[in-house]
Amino acid sequence: MAHAPDRTSPARLIALVAVALLGLTAGGAWFYRSEQQELLRLAETQFASIALLKADQIVKWRTDRLANVADLCESPFIGPALRRFLSDGDADLGRDLLRRFDAFAKHNDFDDILLVDNNGRPRLSLSGTQETLAAGEHELDEALLKRKPVFT
Numbered sequence: 290m291a292h293a294p295d296r297t298s299p300a301r302l303i304a305l306v307a308v309a310l311l312g313l314t315a316g317g318a319w320f321y322r323s324e325q326q327e328l329l330r331l332a333e334t335q336f337a338s339i340a341l342l343k344a345d346q347i348v349k350w351r352t353d354r355l356a357n358v359a360d361l362c363e364s365p366f367i368g369p370a371l372r373r374f375l376s377d378g379d380a381d382l383g384r385d386l387l388r389r390f391d392a393f394a395k396h397n398d399f400d401d402i403l404l405v406d407n408n409g410r411p412r413l414s415l416s417g418t419q420e421t422l423a424a425g426e427h428e429l430d431e432a433l434l435k436r437k438p439v440f441t
Contacts, residue, residue, distance in 0.1 A: 351440055357397055358438040361389075374413070375406055383413055390415055407433060 296424045322439035361367055367389065374382045390402040394415055404413040409429050432439040 354399075355438060355440050358402075358440075359391075361393055362405060362438055369405065376439070378412070386413055386416065405429070405432075 310376065334343040349362075362371060367386070370382060370386060373379065374386060386404070390404075390413065393399070394402055399415075401414060402416070403415075405409050405411050405422055409426070410418070411418055427441045428439045
Protein backbone atom coordinates (compact mmCIF):
# COMPACT_ATOMS: atom_id res chain seq x y z
CA MET A 290 0.00 0.00 0.00
CA ALA A 291 1.31 3.34 -0.92
CA HIS A 292 1.65 6.06 1.60
CA ALA A 293 -0.47 9.14 1.26
CA PRO A 294 1.49 12.21 0.43
CA ASP A 295 2.37 14.40 3.44
CA ARG A 296 -0.18 17.20 3.58
CA THR A 297 1.85 19.27 6.06
CA SER A 298 2.91 22.29 4.20
CA PRO A 299 5.55 24.67 5.49
CA ALA A 300 2.89 27.34 6.04
CA ARG A 301 0.81 24.96 8.17
CA LEU A 302 3.92 23.97 10.17
CA ILE A 303 4.81 27.62 10.77
CA ALA A 304 1.22 28.32 11.89
CA LEU A 305 1.34 25.39 14.34
CA VAL A 306 4.67 26.55 15.78
CA ALA A 307 3.33 30.13 16.03
CA VAL A 308 0.20 28.96 17.88
CA ALA A 309 2.32 26.83 20.22
CA LEU A 310 4.68 29.75 20.90
CA LEU A 311 1.74 32.08 21.45
CA GLY A 312 0.24 29.59 23.92
CA LEU A 313 3.55 29.24 25.75
CA THR A 314 3.98 33.02 25.88
CA ALA A 315 0.45 33.56 27.19
CA GLY A 316 0.89 30.77 29.76
CA GLY A 317 4.25 32.20 30.86
CA ALA A 318 2.77 35.70 31.21
CA TRP A 319 -0.15 34.34 33.25
CA PHE A 320 2.21 32.35 35.48
CA TYR A 321 4.52 35.36 35.95
CA ARG A 322 1.58 37.61 36.86
CA SER A 323 0.11 35.12 39.33
CA GLU A 324 3.51 34.60 40.99
CA GLN A 325 4.01 38.37 41.17
CA GLN A 326 0.61 38.81 42.87
CA GLU A 327 1.37 35.99 45.31
CA LEU A 328 4.73 37.54 46.22
CA LEU A 329 3.05 40.92 46.77
CA ARG A 330 0.44 39.30 49.05
CA LEU A 331 3.20 37.55 50.96
CA ALA A 332 5.18 40.78 51.34
CA GLU A 333 2.07 42.65 52.55
CA THR A 334 1.40 39.93 55.12
CA GLN A 335 5.00 40.03 56.33
CA PHE A 336 5.00 43.83 56.57
CA ALA A 337 1.71 43.78 58.48
CA SER A 338 3.16 41.23 60.91
CA ILE A 339 6.31 43.29 61.37
CA ALA A 340 4.25 46.45 61.92
CA LEU A 341 2.15 44.75 64.59
CA LEU A 342 5.24 43.39 66.30
CA LYS A 343 6.94 46.79 66.23
CA ALA A 344 3.81 48.52 67.55
CA ASP A 345 3.66 46.01 70.41
CA GLN A 346 7.34 46.63 71.17
CA ILE A 347 6.77 50.40 71.25
CA VAL A 348 3.78 50.03 73.56
CA LYS A 349 5.81 47.80 75.88
CA TRP A 350 8.75 50.20 75.83
CA ARG A 351 6.47 53.14 76.65
CA THR A 352 4.73 51.18 79.42
CA ASP A 353 8.10 50.20 80.90
CA ARG A 354 9.32 53.83 80.86
CA LEU A 355 6.14 55.01 82.60
CA ALA A 356 6.46 52.24 85.17
CA ASN A 357 10.04 53.31 85.86
CA VAL A 358 8.95 56.91 86.45
CA ALA A 359 6.03 55.77 88.60
CA ASP A 360 8.44 53.68 90.68
CA LEU A 361 10.66 56.72 91.10
CA CYS A 362 7.76 58.95 92.18
CA GLU A 363 6.29 56.36 94.52
CA SER A 364 9.56 55.41 96.17
CA PRO A 365 9.67 56.01 99.93
CA PHE A 366 12.58 58.41 99.38
CA ILE A 367 11.62 60.43 96.32
CA GLY A 368 7.81 60.59 96.64
CA PRO A 369 7.81 62.45 99.99
CA ALA A 370 10.64 64.70 98.77
CA LEU A 371 8.61 65.63 95.68
CA ARG A 372 5.57 66.46 97.78
CA ARG A 373 7.65 68.46 100.25
CA PHE A 374 9.35 70.37 97.42
CA LEU A 375 6.01 71.21 95.83
CA SER A 376 4.66 72.49 99.13
CA ASP A 377 7.64 74.57 100.34
CA GLY A 378 10.01 74.96 97.33
CA ASP A 379 13.20 74.25 99.32
CA ALA A 380 16.06 75.12 96.90
CA ASP A 381 18.49 72.55 98.35
CA LEU A 382 15.89 69.83 98.04
CA GLY A 383 15.20 70.99 94.47
CA ARG A 384 18.87 70.64 93.53
CA ASP A 385 18.98 67.16 95.08
CA LEU A 386 15.86 66.14 93.17
CA LEU A 387 17.31 67.49 89.91
CA ARG A 388 20.48 65.40 90.44
CA ARG A 389 18.31 62.33 90.91
CA PHE A 390 16.22 63.26 87.85
CA ASP A 391 19.40 63.71 85.82
CA ALA A 392 20.75 60.28 86.77
CA PHE A 393 17.36 58.72 86.12
CA ALA A 394 17.07 60.43 82.72
CA LYS A 395 20.52 59.22 81.66
CA HIS A 396 19.75 55.62 82.62
CA ASN A 397 16.36 55.67 80.90
CA ASP A 398 17.24 57.76 77.83
CA PHE A 399 14.87 60.65 78.62
CA ASP A 400 15.41 64.09 77.11
CA ASP A 401 13.79 65.96 79.97
CA ILE A 402 11.89 65.43 83.20
CA LEU A 403 9.44 68.07 84.38
CA LEU A 404 7.79 68.38 87.75
CA VAL A 405 4.80 70.69 87.45
CA ASP A 406 2.39 72.02 90.03
CA ASN A 407 -1.40 71.89 89.77
CA ASN A 408 -1.38 75.00 87.58
CA GLY A 409 0.95 73.43 85.02
CA ARG A 410 3.87 75.63 86.09
CA PRO A 411 7.22 73.80 85.92
CA ARG A 412 8.77 73.62 89.36
CA LEU A 413 11.72 71.45 88.34
CA SER A 414 13.02 70.69 84.87
CA LEU A 415 16.24 69.17 83.61
CA SER A 416 16.12 71.41 80.55
CA GLY A 417 15.41 74.50 82.64
CA THR A 418 12.15 75.23 80.85
CA GLN A 419 9.94 77.77 82.61
CA GLU A 420 7.07 77.64 80.13
CA THR A 421 3.78 76.95 81.87
CA LEU A 422 1.85 74.06 80.38
CA ALA A 423 -1.55 75.22 79.18
CA ALA A 424 -4.65 73.89 80.88
CA GLY A 425 -6.50 71.63 78.51
CA GLU A 426 -3.34 69.96 77.23
CA HIS A 427 -4.19 66.27 77.24
CA GLU A 428 -1.02 65.16 79.03
CA LEU A 429 -1.32 67.75 81.81
CA ASP A 430 -5.00 67.00 82.34
CA GLU A 431 -4.24 63.27 82.49
CA ALA A 432 -1.38 63.72 84.97
CA LEU A 433 -3.45 65.97 87.24
CA LEU A 434 -6.53 63.77 87.08
CA LYS A 435 -4.73 60.48 87.70
CA ARG A 436 -2.00 61.97 89.93
CA LYS A 437 0.52 59.92 87.94
CA PRO A 438 3.40 60.67 85.59
CA VAL A 439 2.71 60.96 81.88
CA PHE A 440 4.97 60.49 78.88
CA THR A 441 5.12 63.07 76.11
